[in-house]
Amino acid sequence: MTDLADRQKLSYIAAQAADARLNVELETEGMTLNIGPQHPATHGTLRIIVRLDGEQVIWAEPGAGYMHRGYEKLTEVRTFPQVTALVNRIDWLGSFANEVPFILAAEKLMDVEAPPRAQWIRTILFELSRIANVSLFLGDLGVQLGAITPVFMAFRDREYVLNLIESATGGRFHPNFDRIGGLKEDLPAGWITETKQVMKKLRNFCDEIENLLFGNEIFQSRLRGIGVIPAEVAKQYGLSGANLRASGVDWDLRRDQKLPLAYDKVDFKVWTHPDGDSFARCWIRLQETREATKIVDQLLEGIPSGSVMAKVPRIIKVPEGEAWVSTENPLGEMGYYVVSKGDLGPFRVKIRSASFNNISIVPWVLRGVYVPDVISILASLYFILGDIDR
Amino acid sequence: MSDTPSAPELVHDTTREGVVTAMRAALGEGLIDSMIKPNDDVWVRVSADAWQQAGRVLRDTVGCEYFCFLSAIDWLPSPYGRGEDDPTAPLPERDSTIKQGYTGGSTRMQVFARVTNLQKHFGVTIKADVPDSEPSIDSWVTVYAGANWHERECHEMFGIDFNGHPDLRNMYLPTDFEGYPLRKDFPLLARMVKPWPGIVDVELLPGDDADEPAVSIEGEPA
Numbered sequence: 001m002t003d004l005a006d007r008q009k010l011s012y013i014a015a016q017a018a019d020a021r022l023n024v025e026l027e028t029e030g031m032t033l034n035i036g037p038q039h040p041a042t043h044g045t046l047r048i049i050v051r052l053d054g055e056q057v058i059w060a061e062p063g064a065g066y067m068h069r070g071y072e073k074l075t076e077v078r079t080f081p082q083v084t085a086l087v088n089r090i091d092w093l094g095s096f097a098n099e100v101p102f103i104l105a106a107e108k109l110m111d112v113e114a115p116p117r118a119q120w121i122r123t124i125l126f127e128l129s130r131i132a133n134v135s136l137f138l139g140d141l142g143v144q145l146g147a148i149t150p151v152f153m154a155f156r157d158r159e160y161v162l163n164l165i166e167s168a169t170g171g172r173f174h175p176n177f178d179r180i181g182g183l184k185e186d187l188p189a190g191w192i193t194e195t196k197q198v199m200k201k202l203r204n205f206c207d208e209i210e211n212l213l214f215g216n217e218i219f220q221s222r223l224r225g226i227g228v229i230p231a232e233v234a235k236q237y238g239l240s241g242a243n244l245r246a247s248g249v250d251w252d253l254r255r256d257q258k259l260p261l262a263y264d265k266v267d268f269k270v271w272t273h274p275d276g277d278s279f280a281r282c283w284i285r286l287q288e289t290r291e292a293t294k295i296v297d298q299l300l301e302g303i304p305s306g307s308v309m310a311k312v313p314r315i316i317k318v319p320e321g322e323a324w325v326s327t328e329n330p331l332g333e334m335g336y337y338v339v340s341k342g343d344l345g346p347f348r349v350k351i352r353s354a355s356f357n358n359i360s361i362v363p364w365v366l367r368g369v370y371v372p373d374v375i376s377i378l379a380s381l382y383f384i385l386g387d388i389d390r
Numbered sequence: 391m392s393d394t395p396s397a398p399e400l401v402h403d404t405t406r407e408g409v410v411t412a413m414r415a416a417l418g419e420g421l422i423d424s425m426i427k428p429n430d431d432v433w434v435r436v437s438a439d440a441w442q443q444a445g446r447v448l449r450d451t452v453g454c455e456y457f458c459f460l461s462a463i464d465w466l467p468s469p470y471g472r473g474e475d476d477p478t479a480p481l482p483e484r485d486s487t488i489k490q491g492y493t494g495g496s497t498r499m500q501v502f503a504r505v506t507n508l509q510k511h512f513g514v515t516i517k518a519d520v521p522d523s524e525p526s527i528d529s530w531v532t533v534y535a536g537a538n539w540h541e542r543e544c545h546e547m548f549g550i551d552f553n554g555h556p557d558l559r560n561m562y563l564p565t566d567f568e569g570y571p572l573r574k575d576f577p578l579l580a581r582m583v584k585p586w587p588g589i590v591d592v593e594l595l596p597g598d599d600a601d602e603p604a605v606s607i608e609g610e611p612a
Contacts, residue, residue: 065562072547073571077473077578235508237536238457251456251508322491324431324504324515326458337504337515339463339491345472352459352504360539389562 015368019053030058035374037066046359046385050366050374057374060366062359068389075349080106080180080316083346087336088174090353091387094133094330096125096165099178102349104259105325105338106180109318113260116304118182123262124195124299125168125177126327127292131202132161133330134289137382138209141282144379145222150213157205160198167191180316182309192300199293206290214283223279227365227377230276237364238357241332242288243381245272246280253328261327266298278373278380285382317344331355331387355387403428405512409452410434416447423493435493435517438527441501444516445533454505454514457534460541462501462520462548465490468574473581495519499573501527501550505534526551547572 031052037045045066051059071090075083084099091098100122107113114122139154162172167188169175177184213219229239234247244251252270254263271287273280320342326335332354339348358381365381366374409432410424420440425433436444448454465488469481488498497519506513520527529552530537539561541552546560549570560567569576 068562235455256511350461
């Protein structure tokens with residue numbers, strides 16, 4: 001088996017040879033173009049340097065690190081309960097989802113399991129953060145391609161979800177609600193009825209976006225067949241979430257691993273798409289938002305009664321050991337490798353964030369595309385800067 | 391929880407035992423130690439020389455095609471503790487015994503990586519010791535293309551060289567930055583310029599003894 005990198009190298013050399021011939025014929029010169037760090041398409045501050053030959057990208061390199069906050073170092077001087085306040089800020093559109101894998105890792109080391117009610121509410125809030133996160137993607141996607149309306153619809157309907165998260169947790173963006181052993185508080189009265197209504201609104205939003213964007217001819221021609229990532233390459237780069245499923249890999253951590261969350265109690269479909277292009281990635285995210293509303297609806301029907309907090313000591317010391325827990329976050333696989341030495345705080349936390357891997361494929365996928373496609377491919381890969389730099 | 395703990399049943403996890411068997415067959419002496427938590431996770435430790443080959447075995451024989459992450463651990467206990475000392479006073483004496491985690495080790499720093507088998511739904515954590523004097527190890531870029539950025543990050547944060555890596559530029563820090571921030575002997579500068587106010591979020595309830603936690607670590611009332 002030839003190594004992937006070798007094959008990439010060969011195809012690159014071939015492409016360069018072809019370019020060189022073209023350059024001799026047309027007497028063109030290469031040009032280096034800087035995109036960002038402050039560019040609307042970069043969702044923050046990501047710099048992309050591309051070398052162009054005419055309209056074609058022959059080399060691309062993302063420059064991350066403008067938002068590096070050193071969370072891995074900071075966790076080492078925090079106690080376990082304090083870490084959730086930090087990791088909240090990694091993927092800031094789906095904050096609650098960042099807390100869950102860390103708390104689960106700590107619980108795994110302590111051999112504590114949250115009570116069933118806490119597990120259900122955790123799963124509901126997890127899916128609500130997914131909806132809040134991905135609905136903004138669906139709106140933003142339109143802006144990247146020149147359609148302004150969807151983003152207003154996205155902000156309008158995301159507001160309902162944020163209000164739900166706020167009324168349950170007290171925080172719109174950074175709930176910091178998950179605790180080792182359960183949750184901070186129980187749900188407020190009337191929350192379940194309200195959530196059901198909001199889920200209906202969100203399904204309408206998905207339909208609207210599907211009619212407005214996904215059926216649009218310009219949208220399709222800008223995304224179909226652009227930025228194709230084969231399954232084999234996607235797996236080697238560690239792409240996860242919708243990016244991986246859009247390449248036809250049927251892999252979803254909600255379904256494919258056993259965690260103390262309520263996903264095994266609900267019936268949901270894991271969508272995949274065989275194409276691996278930008279359109280497939282966007283389409284998968286649309287379907288996943290729909291699926292998430294259905295998961296929430298099903299979970300709301302049968303929340304078990306009881307406490308939301310297991311019996312844990314007030315001063316939490318986590319026994320010595322190592323644990324890896326990852327969950328299917330809005331952006332993809334997010335996991336924490338937690339090493340504890342039996343102390344109040346973790347000894348080392350490796351934060352595996354989805355966008356870091358998702359964006360590391362950019363030099364590969366941008367090679368050979370045209371300049372306008374750079375933006376649409378980056379939009380379809382969907383990254384959050386805090387999730388790259390940590 | 392029952393009062394008398396029954397003897398732990400010997401659980402066999404054929405999938406994860408298969409991983410260790412396959413790696414031992416392919417690497418021989420290169421596989422130093424392994425640890426299995428049945429139906430949960432598996433750790434293997436290989437020698438630094440076998441690191442790249444172990445990656446190939448994991449990818450081609452074990453079927454872990456999905457690259458999750460690669461990073462390193464510095465096992466030296468931090469001389470700064472949890473950064474709660476008075477920065478103006480001399481450092482207090484701290485135990486600096488290096489004790490490695492699962493699957494052991496003999497050096498201060500270890501690289502570790504995780505790869506996943508997407509068909510059979512399991513992951514493998516693989517570790518290797520890197521020499522203390524000149525920390526370096528073979529690159530995984532030719533095995534898993536995604537290791538590129540992870541190795542760059544690891545190089546910059548821990549100062550580990552990856553032989554055969556195409557481009558070990560810094561990702562986050564300025565090019566002329568000195569020191570390796572995630573090494574334990576690199577101080578957290580924010581805690582050096584201003585003393586940490588202390589753990590303020592543990593409040594005692596009326597009647598609690600300040601020295602004794604209200605509930606002991608095992609969850610039993612004290």
